[in-house]
Every structure is written in structure tokens, then in C-alpha cells.
Amino acid sequence: xxxxxxxxxxxxxxxxxxxxxxxxxxxxxxxxxxxxxxxxxxxxxxxxxxxxxxxxxxxxxxxxxxxxxxxxxxxxxxxxxxxxxxxxxxxxxxxxxxxxxxxxxxxxxxxxxxxxxxxxxxxxxxxxxxxxxxxxxxxxxxxxx
Amino acid sequence: xxxxxxxxxxxxxxxxxxxxxxxxxxxxxxxxxxxxxxxxxxxxxxxxxxxxxxxxxxxxxxxxxxxxxxxxxxxxxxxxxxxxxxxxxxxxxxxxxxxxxxxxxxxxxxxxxxxxxxxxxxxxxxxxxxxxxxxxxxxxxxxxxxxxxxxxxxxxxxxxxxxxxxxxxxxxxxxxxxxxxxxxxxxxxxxxxxxxxxxxxxxxxxxxxxxxxxxxxxxxxxxxxx
Numbered sequence: 001x002x003x004x005x006x007x008x009x010x011x012x013x014x015x016x017x018x019x020x021x022x023x024x025x026x027x028x029x030x031x032x033x034x035x036x037x038x039x040x041x042x043x044x045x046x047x048x049x050x051x052x053x054x055x056x057x058x059x060x061x062x063x064x065x066x067x068x069x070x071x072x073x074x075x076x077x078x079x080x081x082x083x084x085x086x087x088x089x090x091x092x093x094x095x096x097x098x099x100x101x102x103x104x105x106x107x108x109x110x111x112x113x114x115x116x117x118x119x120x121x122x123x124x125x126x127x128x129x130x131x132x133x134x135x136x137x138x139x140x141x142x143x144x145x
Numbered sequence: 146x147x148x149x150x151x152x153x154x155x156x157x158x159x160x161x162x163x164x165x166x167x168x169x170x171x172x173x174x175x176x177x178x179x180x181x182x183x184x185x186x187x188x189x190x191x192x193x194x195x196x197x198x199x200x201x202x203x204x205x206x207x208x209x210x211x212x213x214x215x216x217x218x219x220x221x222x223x224x225x226x227x228x229x230x231x232x233x234x235x236x237x238x239x240x241x242x243x244x245x246x247x248x249x250x251x252x253x254x255x256x257x258x259x260x261x262x263x264x265x266x267x268x269x270x271x272x273x274x275x276x277x278x279x280x281x282x283x284x285x286x287x288x289x290x291x292x293x294x295x296x297x298x299x300x301x302x303x304x305x306x307x308x309x310x311x312x313x314x315x316x317x318x319x320x321x322x323x324x325x326x327x328x329x330x331x332x333x334x335x336x337x338x339x340x341x342x343x344x345x346x347x348x349x350x351x352x353x354x355x356x357x358x359x360x361x362x363x364x365x366x367x368x369x370x371x
Contacts, residue, residue, distance in 0.1 A: 003213070004209035004210070004212045004213045005209070007209075007212040007213070007216070007217050007218075008208070008209065008212060008228065008232075010225065011218070011224075011225040011226075011228035011229050011232070012228070012229060012232060014225055014226075014229060014256060014259075014260070015263070016222075016256075016259055016260045016263040016264050016267075017263060017264070017267045018222055018264045018267075019264075019268065019279070019283065020267035020268065020271060021271065021273075021279075022273070022279050022282040022283055022287060025286050025287045025288045026288065027288075049290070049291070049292055049293045050291075050292050050293070051292060051293050051294060052292045052293070052294040053291050053292040055345075058291070058344075058345040058346075059345070061291075061344070061345075061348060061350055062341075062344055062350045062353060062354075063165060063350070064168075064169070065169065065348060065350045066169035066170070066172055068291065068348040069166075069169060069219070069220055069348070069350075069351065070173075071288075072220055072221070072288070072348070073215070073219050073220065075288045076217070076219075076220075076221060080216075080217075086216065088216045089216070092215075095174070099174075121286040122286070123282055123285070123286065128285070128286055
């Protein structure tokens with residue numbers, strides 16, 4: 001459905017409530033398999049954080065930061081998938097996961113099925129709690145190009 | 146600073162910010178490449194000052210297609226500020242009288258002030274922000290820190306409490322900077338440093354460039370009002 005004006009309205013009359021509460025935070029994990037049934041684990045973190053980022057690299061990212069911005073977009077898609085589920089968010093995550101896997105050397109080329117799940121981290125008291133809130137039905141990677 | 150100078154400066158800074166974002170999208174799919182190559186071309190026309198205001202009008206129209214493509218902003222708050230600036234600059238150019246042009250451009254400047262004040266307000270009413278717990282949560286488990294070693298900042302509660310109060314008080318006090326040109330320039334320098342820190346620690350580079358693009362509007366409004 002074409003609804004850009006509805007999407008534009010929050011930008012023209014913004015709420016500016018950045019970080020008013022720290023909501024549960026999604027982590028994207030994926031699994032590959034030789035069959036749809038086999039793409040149910042083991043689950044791997046998508047783009048785990050590096051141990052550190054050098055100050056010069058931080059400054060370079062001021063002008064060139066596509067990978068991180070895409071990761072933040074996937075965080076938005078994950079949150080939308082839980083709060084307002086649409087096929088668009090699931091499709092975006094699948095498509096970008098598959099593209100990322102296809103970019104580098106692919107030691108898992110023999111595993112054509114791809115699935116992902118969303119694990120949300122939150123704090124209860126002083127403890128961090130992980131909850132799986134979404135698991136996608138596996139898709140063929142070849143169909144995601 | 147005259148309305149014309151401030152609006153033109155904002156247009157150029159915004160066009161540069163949009164070019165930076167668009168280049169990042171060129172590694173995406175073919176549909177993204179078409180949308181963002183078009184945006185780069187239109188931004189070039191805005192910077193060159195050619196065929197004004199039509200490149201801005203086209204950019205505003207294109208922004209609707211981009212919103213539709215991603216079913217919302219690609220990068221949350223920074224894209225929303227970019228959209229607000231783009232639409233205000235475009236509408237300001239299209240207004241038939243100086244008073245209406247000032248009104249629309251002034252709305253953009255007022256929203257910049259509100260972006261700080263409301264952000265500070267929603268934080269200070271939250272006990273977790275006042276205690277530093279919220280910022281601890283940001284470092285401990287949110288998706289934003291760009292490296293694992295930054296998560297260790299969550300183990301420094303007193304520092305995070307001080308940082309939380311510094312951010313909240315600065316955001317809430319921002320309108321006071323409007324009393325003079327000097328105080329506003331100082332406040333904008335502090336605010337830009339805050340966005341720079343967010344870009345370094347949380348990878349929010351788009352916020353830095355987009356907010357910077359709106360600073361001419363607030364400088365113009367301060368001179369207009371005081």
C-alpha cells in the first residue's frame with residue numbers, strides 16, 4: 001500500500017523522545033542448513049561487535065558508515081517485526097542477511113537454506129535476560145538475490 | 146544573517162549530508178541505487194544553485210518514494226530531522242511572501258530547539274535516567290555501542306550518572322542560549338560535540354551531519370528574535 005504521507009507526518013511533527021526509555025534490544029541470529037528443517041541451528045550472531053574500534057576508524061565512519069547504518073536499519077526492522085509485523089521487515093532482513101553472506105568467502109555454500117531469529121535482551125533487576133520473540137520460516141538463499 | 150543566506154547555507158549543508166548518506170546506499174540493491182543516484186544528482190543541482198527551487202521540490206517528492214521503499218525512515222531520528230529540514234526548506238522557497246517564508250523557516254529552527262528540550266524533558270522525568278541506570282543500560286545491552294570494549298563503561302555507574310545529568314541539563318537549558326549570539330554559538334559547539342561523541346561511540350554519523358545542517362536556521366532565528 002502506498003502510504004508515504006502517513007510515513008512523512010511523524011517527521012514533520014516530530015516527538016523528539018530519543019531514548020526516553022531503554023527498550024529490550026534485539027539481536028539478529030541466523031542459521032544455515034542443507035534442508036529447510038536443518039536450518040534451525042546452530043544460531044550465529046549476525047555481525048558481532050568487534051572487540052574495539054580505533055579512534056581514527058571512528059572518525060572515518062563519520063563520512064563512510066554504510067555497514068553500521070545497515071545494521072541499525074535491521075535493528076529497526078526487528079523492532080517493527082515485533083511491534084507492527086509486516087512482510088516488508090521480514091523480507092528486508094532475509095535479503096540483507098543473504099547479501100551479506102554472499103559478499104565474503106562462503107564456506108557454507110553447500111547449505112542453501114537460511115533462517116533467522118530475533119532474541120531480545122532486557123534487564124530484570126540486575127540480570128540480563130534473553131528472550132526469543134521471533135523465528136522466521138527458512139527460505140532458499142538463491143531466492144533472496 | 147539574512148533569511149536568504151541562512152536558508153541557502155542550510156540547503157547546501159543538507160544537500161552535502163544527503164549526498165553522504167546516498168553514497169552509502171549505492172552498495173545496496175538496484176532499486177536503492179536508482180533512488181539514491183537520483184538523489185545525488187538533485188543534491189548536486191541544489192549545491193550549484195541551479196533551477197531553484199525545483200531540485201528541492203524533486204528531492205521532497207523523492208523522499209516520499211524513499212520512505213515508501215523502507216516503510217519509514219532508514220535511520221530513525223536522523224532521517225526524520227533530514228526530512229523535516231528538506232520539507233521546511235522546500236516549502237519556505239515556495240511561499241509567496243516573506244512573512245510565510247520566515248514562518249516556515251522559523252518552524253524548522255524551533256524544532257531544532259525542541260529536539261534538545263523535549264529529549265531532555267522525557268529523560269529527566271524518568272528515574273532510570275536520573276540515577277544513571279538508563280545510560281548504563283545503553284552501554285550494557287543496547288544495540289548502539291560500536292565495540293565490545295565500550296560495554297565496559299556500564300561498570301562505571303558514577304561516571305554514567307554524571308554524564309546523564311550533563312546531557313539532561315544541557316538539553317533542557319538549550320533555549321537559554323538564545324539570549325545572545327555568543328551564548329548560542331557556544332551552545333551549538335557543545336551540541337555538535339555531543340553529536341560527534343554519539344557518532345564515535347554509537348555510530349550515529351547521520352545525526353551529526355543532519356543536525357549541523359539545521360544550525361543556520363537557529364542562528365537566523367536568534368538574530369530575528371533578539
